[in-house]
Amino acid sequence: MGRRTIFCLIIAVVFGFCTFAASAEESSVRAKIGIKISSGGAVEKAKSRGTLGIGDLLRIYVHPEANAYIYVVHSDLTVATLLNVVEQKINKSSTLVMPSLLNSYQVNGESSQETFTIVCSPVKLSQMEGLIKNRTLPHTQWVRIEAELLQNSKIDLSDNTEKPFALAGNVRGMDSTDSSDFAGGLPISSGKGVLVKKYEFSVKK
Numbered sequence: 001m002g003r004r005t006i007f008c009l010i011i012a013v014v015f016g017f018c019t020f021a022a023s024a025e026e027s028s029v030r031a032k033i034g035i036k037i038s039s040g041g042a043v044e045k046a047k048s049r050g051t052l053g054i055g056d057l058l059r060i061y062v063h064p065e066a067n068a069y070i071y072v073v074h075s076d077l078t079v080a081t082l083l084n085v086v087e088q089k090i091n092k093s094s095t096l097v098m099p100s101l102l103n104s105y106q107v108n109g110e111s112s113q114e115t116f117t118i119v120c121s122p123v124k125l126s127q128m129e130g131l132i133k134n135r136t137l138p139h140t141q142w143v144r145i146e147a148e149l150l151q152n153s154k155i156d157l158s159d160n161t162e163k164p165f166a167l168a169g170n171v172r173g174m175d176s177t178d179s180s181d182f183a184g185g186l187p188i189s190s191g192k193g194v195l196v197k198k199y200e201f202s203v204k205k
Helices: 003-027 126-134 139-153 176-184
Strands: 028-039 042-045 049-053 057-064 068-075 079-082 096-098 113-121 136-138 188-192 195-204
Touching: 028 049, 028 068, 028 113, 028 176, 028 195, 057 068, 057 113, 057 176, 068 096, 068 126, 068 139, 079 126, 079 139, 126 136, 126 139, 136 139, 139 195, 188 195
Parallel strands: 049 195
Antiparallel strands: 028 042, 028 057, 028 188, 057 096, 068 079, 068 113, 079 136, 113 195
16 A cells, blocks of 8 residues: 555545534534522522422523524423423524513422423424424323433533533623523533433422
């Protein structure tokens, strides 16, 4: 094998590796995701698994690194509900705040478990069509869809990433400064092709 052939093989291998790396980078979906919990005057960031008390207030923040379709689903042990039924497509310069900057979800204690699942995708997801159309699905049906999405996403469960990104736009509202600070300090989650971030809370009576 001559030097020319060896040189060509090296170039081909390097080019192939760079193409693979670029493709992997493009398929990665990243977003700053978090839930603010207000309990008895104290404020904290929610962990993936935690405990809530009756009357606790929750506010959800999602800031994608690139334009994305975002689905925020709440589920108890009976029914799953799509919370952002009006709009799912979010620009990278925007932060989705649910229910809004001025309101929060309040734990009423009717269920012993409260689950919030945030799904981010660069394209519309056919699996979510039933929720978009009907807004709700039986809990058992949603669990199957959620399991499929989690499997496909190969989710990165760590709250850290090697390459941080800053908020590209501002969060507007009466408490915009506080909300921008909270959103900007959120950890980055990532997934392959689709990102799924799940928060599961037990409710203490």
